[in-house]
Amino acid sequence: MASAAAPAAAPARPELPQAPPVAGSARTRRLGLRGAVSGLPVRPALVGFVSLALFVMAWHLLTTYRVNVYVRFANVPSPADVLASAETAFLSGTFFEHVGMSCRRILFGFLIAAAVAVPLGLLMGRFRLLREAVFPVSEVLRPIPAIAWVPMAIMLWPTNEQSIVFITFLGSFFPILLNTLHGMSTVDPVLVRAARSLGASEAATFREVYLPATLPQIFTGLTVGMGVAWVSLIAAEMISGQFGIGYFTWEAYSLVQYSDIALGMIAIGVLGLASSFAIRLIGRLAMPWSAAR
Amino acid sequence: MTVVSLKRADEPRPAVQNRLGKIEIEDFGLRYETANGPVDAVSGVSLTVEPGEFVSIIGPSGCGKSTMLNALAGFLKPTSGAVLVDGRPVEGPGADRGMIFQQYSLFPWMTVVQNVEFGLKMKGLHRSERRRQARTLLGLAGLSQFENHYPDGLSGGMKQRVGIVRALATGPRILLLDEPFGALDAQTRLIMQQILTNMWQRLKISVLFVTHDIDEAVFLSDRVYVMTARPGAIKAEVAVPLPRPREHALIMSSEFLALRRGLMSLIREESLKAMGGEINADALKGLAANFDGHDIAKAL
Ligand SMILES: Nc1ncnc2c1ncn2[C@@H]1O[C@H](COP(=O)(O)OP(=O)(O)OP(=O)(O)O)[C@@H](O)[C@H]1O
Ligand SMILES: [Mg+2]
Numbered sequence: 001m002a003s004a005a006a007p008a009a010a011p012a013r014p015e016l017p018q019a020p021p022v023a024g025s026a027r028t029r030r031l032g033l034r035g036a037v038s039g040l041p042v043r044p045a046l047v048g049f050v051s052l053a054l055f056v057m058a059w060h061l062l063t064t065y066r067v068n069v070y071v072r073f074a075n076v077p078s079p080a081d082v083l084a085s086a087e088t089a090f091l092s093g094t095f096f097e098h099v100g101m102s103c104r105r106i107l108f109g110f111l112i113a114a115a116v117a118v119p120l121g122l123l124m125g126r127f128r129l130l131r132e133a134v135f136p137v138s139e140v141l142r143p144i145p146a147i148a149w150v151p152m153a154i155m156l157w158p159t160n161e162q163s164i165v166f167i168t169f170l171g172s173f174f175p176i177l178l179n180t181l182h183g184m185s186t187v188d189p190v191l192v193r194a195a196r197s198l199g200a201s202e203a204a205t206f207r208e209v210y211l212p213a214t215l216p217q218i219f220t221g222l223t224v225g226m227g228v229a230w231v232s233l234i235a236a237e238m239i240s241g242q243f244g245i246g247y248f249t250w251e252a253y254s255l256v257q258y259s260d261i262a263l264g265m266i267a268i269g270v271l272g273l274a275s276s277f278a279i280r281l282i283g284r285l286a287m288p289w290s291a292a293r
Numbered sequence: 294m295t296v297v298s299l300k301r302a303d304e305p306r307p308a309v310q311n312r313l314g315k316i317e318i319e320d321f322g323l324r325y326e327t328a329n330g331p332v333d334a335v336s337g338v339s340l341t342v343e344p345g346e347f348v349s350i351i352g353p354s355g356c357g358k359s360t361m362l363n364a365l366a367g368f369l370k371p372t373s374g375a376v377l378v379d380g381r382p383v384e385g386p387g388a389d390r391g392m393i394f395q396q397y398s399l400f401p402w403m404t405v406v407q408n409v410e411f412g413l414k415m416k417g418l419h420r421s422e423r424r425r426q427a428r429t430l431l432g433l434a435g436l437s438q439f440e441n442h443y444p445d446g447l448s449g450g451m452k453q454r455v456g457i458v459r460a461l462a463t464g465p466r467i468l469l470l471d472e473p474f475g476a477l478d479a480q481t482r483l484i485m486q487q488i489l490t491n492m493w494q495r496l497k498i499s500v501l502f503v504t505h506d507i508d509e510a511v512f513l514s515d516r517v518y519v520m521t522a523r524p525g526a527i528k529a530e531v532a533v534p535l536p537r538p539r540e541h542a543l544i545m546s547s548e549f550l551a552l553r554r555g556l557m558s559l560i561r562e563e564s565l566k567a568m569g570g571e572i573n574a575d576a577l578k579g580l581a582a583n584f585d586g587h588d589i590a591k592a593l
Binding site (some may be wrong): 188190191193194195196197198199200201204208209212213215287288289 | 366367368385386387388390391392394396398399400401402403411412415416443445459460463
């Protein structure tokens with residue numbers, strides 16, 4: 001994303017003031033979001049659009065001619081079928097209830113994960129004893145896929161709703177924790193020393209140096225964590241849900257409403273894309289300095 | 294430690310007895326504990342910087358110059374001897390000693406003016422007041438038009454200039470600089486030297502300046518210490534009685550060249566030692582003999 005806009009927005013390297021004053025133009029270039037908003041990359045957008053159109057076209061051809069070469073497209077709904085079922089789904093309103101339910105679960109699970117994993121990662125990066133204590137446990141729990149947690153979660157939590165949120169939480173927790181921890185280990189020690197020699201206390205150094213220096217890695221963790229949160233949520237909803245877009249998709253299969261399967265899948269894709277885009281946008285706003293790169 | 298005094302200033306240094314900013318390093322030694330056993334980086338160094346004085350340290354790579362500055366800044370504890378500032382042992386880092394590091398050390402997430410404000414913020418100054426002070430300093434350094442830039446977009450010379458302004462913003466008594474201009478081109482380097490001299494004269498602080506560059510050391514300093522190869526010790530202390538303000542034409546004067554020559558020969562010995570000692574005078578002679586033989590063989 002950032003690299004696409006980079007050539008147009010690359011800041012002029014201001015030299016010594018003796019050089020002809022380029023300051024005026026340099027000043028406008030520094031505004032962080034400009035590269036993301038105004039310098040819209042035309043070519044990649046066009047290529048992307050064409051490739052999406054080709055995908056839909058291929059889908060259309062494969063389904064209308066019911067191609068059957070080992071992989072069977074006979075029962076796969078066509079784009080037109082999906083469009084039609086989308087229309088009825090949008091009108092009925094229950095579809096949006098499912099979507100809203102999933103979004104709520106993502107929001108809770110993900111936000112709680114971020115609220116726990118980011119501070120924990122920061123503290124683990126700073127205090128060795130905590131790191132040594134927590135790291136082994138997290139290494140053992142981390143490889144367990146969220147879906148394997150479903151039976152345990154149902155036993156642990158009083159309501160179904162809570163267990164689904166818990167599984168979403170677990171999915172995003174470890175990527176956020178590990179990325180934050182990794183970010184802490186790559187903080188440039190000379191920046192820490194610079195802060196200390198400018199009179200920063202231990203707490204101020206943590207707030208003013210460790211935290212902002214780790215932010216890029218934190219946002220990497222949040223982006224990855226958001227992706228895993230959706231994967232975990234859909235799995236949990238398919239197994240134990242009564243609402244949610246994952247449940248909607250699975251139920252469509254049970255009720256032989258095949259075009260709703262594709263509708264559910266597309267909705268999941270769009271929601272996942274939108275949420276990771278939102279995180280990237282927040283990242284840009286939180287780290288205006290990185291847009292200058 | 295052998296002190297070879299090439300030339301001492303006869304007249305007493307500007308008497309500033311009751312001002313602050315005195316550095317005393319007494320019989321300082323620092324030993325790093327590494328996986329391959331202890332490494333003596335510096336041993337038995339004594340030096341002083343009077344309040345308001347500009348003193349340079351030159352020495353071969355790895356002789357412990359950065360180690361010494363880091364001890365002064367309060368990041369390392371001496372394993373022997375004492376490091377005193379205004380008569381008190383250094384306990385830890387603090388804003389009374391500004392430090393310019395060998396690597397660029399601006400905070401990439403802060404704009405130029407925010408970087409300069411940082412020390413004032415740590416002092417608890419009100420936002421508008423610290424902004425005002427930072428702007429004044431940036432103006433003095435000719436950086437006003439870049440105050441809202443992020444460091445990533447700046448050239449190396451400008452980054453170091455901002456670093457110096459940032460270190461000076463808190464009003465330190467002492468400025469410690471570790472090869473600050475090492476990564477700059479010759480032209481920028483000259484400008485930076487001029488800027489540093491101006492700031493030093495205006496603010497009347499003590500400066501301890503580490504460099505590899507003999508010309509730079511002579512041009513800037515009141516005195517120059519020459520260090521030996523590791524473990525670093527003081528090999529010589531050379532006074533630079535050149536009048537101020539100094540113009541760059543000075544580097545062609547005979548006084549300057551004499552000082553430069555003296556320092557050069559002191560350093561050359563140490564640099565050869567630092568390279569492992571295998572390139573000694575005998576080895577060089579042997580090399581010449583081989584070439585002679587080669588030439589003869591070719592001629593035949
Ligand atoms: N943290 C450390 N642990 C072990 N040895 C170290 C450490 N830091 C420095 N040394 C060693 O101590 C010696 C002095 O290092 P120092 O960085 O002070 O040298 P220097 O004079 O600043 O060199 P340069 O001119 O290359 O910057 C070197 O031999 C170096 O290898
Ligand atoms: Mg060094």
